[in-house]
Amino acid sequence: MPRSTVVRPDEIRRHNLSQVLQQVHRRGALTRAELTASLGLNRSTIGDLVGDLVRRGMVDERVPGGGEKAGRPSHVVAPRSDGPYVLAVEVEVERIVSAAVGLGGRVHVRHETVVAEPSPAAVVAQIARDAARLAAQMPASATLVGVGVSVPGTIQRADGLVVHAPNLRWRNVPLGAKLRSRLGDGLDVRIGNNANLGALAEHQRGAARQLRDVVYIVGSVGVGGGVIVDGAEVYGAGGYAGEIGHIMLSPDGPECHCGSNGCVETYIGEHALLAEAGIEADAFGPAAVAAVLADAEAGRQPAAGAVATVATGLGRTLAILINVFNPEAIVVGDTLAEILRIERERIEREVARRAMAEARGAAALLTPALGRDASLIGASELAFQYALTALIARDRAHSSPG
Template sequence: MRGQADRPVDQTGLRRLNLSRVLRSLRSDGPQSRALLARRTGLNKATTSSLVAELEQRRLAQLGAIVAGAVGRPSQLVELRPRAVCGVGLEINVNYAAVAVLDLTDQVLFSKRVPLDVVELGQVAVIDLLAELAADAIAVMREAGNWVAGATVAVPGLVDVENGVVQHAPNLRWREASVAERLASRLDLAPEAISVDNDANLSALAEHAVGVAAGVSDLLYLTGEVGVGGGVIADGRLVRGATGFTGEVGHMPLNPAPAECGCGRRGCWETQVGLAALLRAVADPGDEVRDSTHDLELRLRVIAARAAKGDARTRTALAEIGSALGVGASILVNVLNPTAVVLGGYFALLGEWLAEPARRELAERVMATGSCRLVLSDLGFTAAVRGGAHAALDRVFADPSIAPTEIVPTEVPHLGGIA
C-alpha cells in the first residue's frame, strides 16, 4: 500500500505543496531573498518568484528590507506578513477559560482569560462560554480585516484529536465531550478549522516555537496546573504515542502518602505537586489564595509575596513540592533524555522557590549528568492557549491556498496586553 508521500500529485496539488514549502521556510528560517528561498526549497528561481507573488496576494508574505548581496545587485527580503492572517487558541482549565489570537509571526493580537469554576458550571455551559470568547475574538479580528484560519482548543485530559472529542478529563469531570462539534455549531468557522488537543501538547509546541526553549529539538514540558501533564518534543516533533495519549505523567504513582487523585486512583504524582496540593499546603480553607473566583495569577502572586517575606509555612511547602517535582522529573529525564525540561504554569511563576530543590533532585538522580537543563517558562499560563493559536495556523502552513486573496484593510485596533 502506497503512503501519502508516494501518491501522484496533480499540478494544483504540486503548487500547494510548493507554496507550503516556501511558507514553512519563511517560518523556520526567517526573512530571506528569493534566491536563498530557491536554494533552501530546491525550487528554481522563476517558480519561487511566482510562489512568492501568490503568497503576497494571499497576504501570507510581504517584501521587506533591501540588502546588499555578496555578488551582483542588492536583493529584497521576503518575510511573513504580520496581522493579516491569524489563528485562535482557546483553553479550558479547572479555574479558567481563555482565548488568544496570534498572527503568522506569533504576535499576540488579542488575549483574554476569565476565572470560573469549570466543574461547578458543567460541560455544556463551559463550552458555550468558550464559544462566546472565541466569537468575540473572531469578531474583533474580522472587523480589523484579518482572516481567521481556525481555532484549536487546549484541554487537560485525554483527547481524541482526530474527532475533537475529550474522552476523559478527570479534573474537569468530563467524559466523551464533543468539544469541536459543539463549537462548530456556535462559531462562523468551517468544522475542519476547529480542533482540540491536550493542553500539555500545545504548551510544548508553544515553548518549542516561541518560548524559552525555542528551537530546542528535544524537550519535556511540564504543566503546573491542577493536573500535571507532560508535552514531549523529540527531534523537533511532538510525540503522541500509539493512541495519542502520551504525557499523562501526573498519574505516575509516586506519592508515598496515598492521597486520592482527581482520576480516582491514589498516590498520583499530581497529588504531590499539582496546584490543588500547593494551595492546600500553603493556606487553610477561607484564605484568599484558595478562592477560585479570583484570578489564579493574582493568587499566586500573593503566595510569592509571602514566600519573599519569609513565611515559614509557605517556604516549607514550596521546598517540599520542589523536591517532589525534581523526583518525578528525574524519572522522565532518565527515560526520555531531553535537552531541556521546561516548567510551566505555577511551576514557572513560583520558580524562584521551586527550581533549586528540583534541580538538586535531578542532579542526584539523573544518570546522564549535565545532559539536561531545567528552565522556567516565560509564557506562564498563556503557553497552552498560544500553542493552540500556533496549531490553528498550521492549517495555512500545510496548505497556503486556503487563505483568501481578496484585499481588505489590515489595521488592527489597540487591544492592550495579555489579560
C-alpha cells in the same frame, strides 16, 4: 517505476508552496536568500513560489531600502497582517481568552471574558460571540482559516471530544463537533489539552525554540505536560500522552483523583504544597499559594519546609523524565517555575542523585518565555498546523480552470 510513486508536478508545487508558507509562519520576515538556503530550492523557484503567495494575499514582499551593500539586495518576505488568521481560544475554569492570530504568530486582537458557570453550552456560545467580535475587528480582507481551542482535560485528538475535564466538571463533551456546527462554513476546528499546547507553543515560539528534544512540565493545582521528540510533539495513539502528573512516585502515596495513588500531582501540585505548609483545605486558592511562596522566599517556616519538600518531589520527577527522554531542556512552568526559582539548588541536587549521569548533563532546566499565554499561542499553532496545508490545497481547487 510503480504508478504509486509517481509525483505529479502540481503536487510538488503544492508541497513547496506549503514549505515556503511554513517557513514564513515559523520564522517571520525573512529574505529570499534565507528561504533558498533553508529549503534547498533554487532562487528562481523561490521567487516564483513567493510570487504565488503574494497573489494569494498571504505574504508581502519588499526590497529593503538603505545601507545597501554591493550586489543585489535580497527581497524580504513577510506575513501579511490582513491575510489569513486563526481563532485561538483558551478555556479556563473562570475565564475564556480568545484571540485572532495571524501568520507569523502575531496576536492581532485579544478578548478575555469572565465565565461564572463554564457549562459546555455557555462556552460554545461565548466562543461563537468572540468569533463574530474578532471578525468585525479584523480588516475586511482577512479570512478565518481555522480554530484551535485549549481545554484543561483529556482530549480525544481525532474529533475533539473532551473525555474528562475535572476542573470544568465535563465528561464526554463533543466540543469539536459542537463548535463545528455552531461556527459553520466547514471550518476546521481542533481541540487540544492545555499542557500539550503549552509545550507546542514553548517549542515553536518560546523558551525551547530551535531545540529538538524537550519536555514541558506545568503545575498549579493539576500537573500536566507535553513532550517533543526529534522536533515533533508526542500525542500517543489516542492523544492522551504527556500526563506527567500521573507518573507514580510511590505506590503507598496519597490517593489521586485519577484512581491511582502516589502520583506526581499528589506530591508537587498546589494542594500538596498548601497542606505541607499547614494551610486548612477551605483556605486553598491562588492567594494562599502566593503567600506560601513569599514566606518560603523569606525563609519563614513552615512555608520554607513545604517548598523544600515539593522541590524534592519535583527533582525526582525531573530525573524520571530525563532518564526516559534524554531531553536537551525541560521547561518548568506555572507554580512549579516558582518552586524552581526558589529551590533550584535542591532540585538540581535531587536530579544529580536520581538521573543517570549521561542524560543528566544534557538537560537544562528552563522557565517558560510565553507566560500565561502559552496555551493560547499553542492553540493557534494547532490550528495553523492544519490550516497552512489546507490553505494551499483549497486555493488550488478554487483557481484551477474548469
